[in-house]
Amino acid sequence: MNKVKTSSEKSVSANSRTKSLLSQLEKINLDSVLGEADNARYVTSKILHLVQSQEKTRKEMTSKGSTGIEVILSTLENTKDPQTILNILNILIEIVSVGGGRRANVLVTKGGTQILLQLLLTASKDCPPNEELMVLLHTLLAKIGPKDKKIGMKARINGALNISLNLVKQNLQNHRLLLPCLQVLRVYSSNSVNAVSLGKNGVVELLFKIIGPFTKRNTSLMKVALDTLAALLKSKTNARRAVDRGYVQLLLTIYIDWHRHDSRHRYMLIRKGVLQCIRSVANIKLGRKAFIDANGMKILYNTSQECLAVRTLDPLVNTSSLIMRKCFPKNRLPLPTIKSAFHFQLPVIPASGPVAQLYSLPPDVDDVVDESDDNDDAETESEVETENDDDKDQHFKNDDIETDINKLKPREELGRPIEELKMYEHFFPELSENFQKYDLISKEPKPFVPDANLGGPIVVPTAGEEHSAEAKQSTKGIALKESNPLLTEEYNRRPTFLELPKKDSIKDSGLHYQNDQRNLLPSCQCLSQEIVKGLDRISLQNNGKNDQYYVTGCVIKKESRTSLTPLPCNKPCEHVSPCGSSLLEGSPVQLGKLCCTGVDSEEEDSRSSSSGEQVVLEVSDVSPVHDCDLYIEMVKTTKSVPEYSEMAYPDYFGHIPPPFKEPILERPYGVQRTKIFQDIERLIHQNDIIDQVVYDLDNTSCSAPKKAGVLKFNSKFESGNLRKVIQIRKNEYDLILNSDINSNHYHQWFYFEVSGMKTGVGYRFNIINCEKSNSQFNYGMQPLMYSVQEALNSRPCWTRVGTDICYYKNHFSRSSIAAGGQKGKSYYTITFTVTFQHKDDVCYFAYHYPYTYSTLKMHLQKLESMHNPQQIYFRQDILCETLAGNSCPLVTITAMPESNYYEHISQFRNRPYIFLSARVHPGETNASWVMKGTLEYLMSNNPSAQCLRESYIFKIIPMLNPDGVINGNHRCSLSGEDLNRQWQNPNPDLHPTIYHAKGLLQYLAAIKRLPLVYCDYHGHSRKKNVFMYGCSIKETMRHTNVNAASCDLVEDPGYRVLPKILSQTAPAFCMGSCSFVVEKSKESTARVVVWREIGVQRSYTMESTLCGCDRGKYKGLQIGTRELEEMGAKFCVGLLRLKRMASPLEYNLPSGLLDIENELIESSCKVTSPTTYVLDEDEPRFLEEIDYSAESNDDQETELADNMGDYEAPDQEDGLSDSDSTRTLVS
């Protein structure tokens, strides 16, 4: 107790002492009488003493509200007394030496920099300058410099640059003065204009006099000199100067010297400093050339290999790898042209845009021969001030937000004349149908009761319902276990059992498939010769409407069950393919070849033990809408540009979600580095590289490799898009994807077949022409694989596979002419390693769960054939034909009217419309799986599905871009354009599906039947979870400074209701990722056009992750088709709740409940993303930085990899700042 008291007493006295000294000093300043110098000297020395001895005093001087710093600085400004000046400089140095940067910051904000620079200027006029004063001034400037972003500019304007430089020149042996001067130069050099100016005055040469071979003396001086040099060499002028004087070679020599002598790794920072200098020089082409000429690749490769074992040397390895990647000679892709291997003749060539550009290229100008990127050092002298970088960053985020209120306000006019829109009338027969000829449930006209069926409260699925579903499923889980010991064993080997699906009702709804058949695996019967022969018997036309009610989900004849017995496949199964092709006259559809020879004996056992019915998979997940035979029928009418004649097994067999969890992969440390070093080895050990083309679309004479052990590739089937494969090493392959048709880029989606594998070998696959700058493959996503052997063993499923996965920028690039003017566009590699389980398997790999156009057609046919026509009004129309002549389906779903009594018909016709679409982007297959969930839910017998049908009329275009899907495009249609950027002005000849989809909506607007909700399903490659983008003027204007304009705007916040409902009901949905801001770059997307032009207030894009979830029930899991389909079903359930909320009176809800819900919706404002733009910070950092930025001439390169050694976790405050600012804006 005493102690505490004493110390507090002491501090009181010290405080008052400081205060009184400061006020004395203030008085002296005010009087500024000559002769008071003694007095000021005395007072400042007293203060200095206090500051030196007491932290409390230092604290007090810079505390909030204290004028201590002002008084001190003003004394410094006024006094001429050398000793007072020295006292004050010492006081300031003491103050800023501790307390982090905050105290230095106080000094800067009080104008300290300017006063110190002035003092420096005055002091430099003395001849010779006062050494003590110079040391103190530079020490202080070096300490506050990093806190003053403008110090470089201030120093230059004050003419202070050369004072420090000259001091260095004149005092090379005086280390006491040299060190602080160099520290100040280091600060100045981060400004590029200063760097050029200093460079002209010989600073580069000067610094090379200071740095040198290994010595244990003056290492701190050496470190500062290297840091300064690295900063200076970022200027291209200086870098060129260094190259001209042969310093690249010198730097490498110095590096090797330190590498050899610093055996205890005590000077890691110096070694890193040398590398930083090399890295700076490597920014220019001459520098890279000098590096290669000086054998830099080999030197850094070898030194890195020696550093790998020591974890503390990681920064050296990483910087070396960065330099090597920069200097790795840029190559063009090994292709004759990067334009798609297939060409489709367009009916008209667009007047402008990417396709016009592509068509207007002279024939001899192609990526491969173009040299336009070679003069990349031309703009050496155009270096500009970069001091305002911070401001730039702040503006950057908002650049894309639409700020023109006129572009946000709804447009009034129709867009097309009503006479023209009449052509869409026939797509809406439900509006005129009188049902006189229909066999309705109730034939007797009944008095009309509005929503009679809804009588009581609407049954909205809640946790309770899920619970019961769970209970059911767990019994199913047991059934699975008991019924098939083989499967059980297999699954036990897997990491975990999955709690079986919680899909609402699709299974339970009884889509009316016969019980004894529904559990059969659809794939198996496909292999039976009899069945294949029997295909003709299953004809859609023969299915009488009447008995479709009980048509099974999976048409499998009784005899097919016996045919499930072990396949007698010790010989090649020749029967499959000839049968297939003979069936399909005129249009030979073949199955991919499947060889069953050499089946592992283990496999044999498992097959024979699983005879007959035991193979039957007791999982009700077998999609009731998959039908192999029907799939073949559908394929026959699908028109692809390459005229594919093969089918991929997975599409034919179908897919069942695997019964185990698939966690988001944890990224092992150093995987990227290892991969990059392997890539660099290609250059260093060129003789080890096989470089053998094994698959080539451009060269028809390239036949499949005959050598044993070499993988065979194929993707000549719907949605396939492999263009070329090169064997690099024994078990490593480079894969090149085909561009979207009529385009020379857009590749990310992949789907291909591999065969001829061995077991127990890790095969490395590199897809080397990916385009996105980052990918979820860096954050735990795995590619998908489908094994035909597994499918034959009753496990027809796509599973997440692959290890050592990473995604990084590689050494292939395109010319700027090919990249539409963007310079040096690099490609990215996705690499993964797979070990196959079965010998001679046929395996398929895909970016995401494939869902072909033929699959869609099959699903729609099945849904149509299975539905109960008395209950469900279902129509499948053809919206239009695509460019390639495929039909674009339009589906209408609603409930049949209860009777043909007038009121029932009237209720039927007056149901609000819900308009849905999906798959405008072919690579986003997840959108189709969500759509499948929606369709199946809408067609189900679930009571709430019936409510939903009675509430709404659904107009659905499940695939807006069939041609893109069929031809394996990633982004575009056959016109080489992104169809989701054509909604403003769709061309009927080039973008028919968009033109007519928009026409339908315009028609609805014209007849005053605007849909309540429009939603376009998409997939998102860079974010987790499922979320929505919507449109709001208010929320858009909040992100601009034009608040005044938005004040008088009245906007119904109803657009937030549906996403909010989904965030409460759909486990994968995340409100926090939603955004309602309208961006300029999105002005021609479906969502924005349907909102602004058509006038649908609830117009959305729903984005589903390709990867997985980082929150909620599925946290830590990769997403599967089960979750995607569930999302599609939950979306429907959300619409039902939306209806309830939209009409509360109808259901007599207590108003309090609504308030709560509204409040929730209101509160959600705080967490939504400000824009749809994805920042890299969306993902957490890894120990190993995800380094995808090693662009060779990227000036604004991030320092990510650099900061590895001293990386600090971003503090919590930063993390919150975003939502904070949103909150302020909202309030």
Ligand SMILES: [Zn+2]
């Ligand atoms: Zn999309």
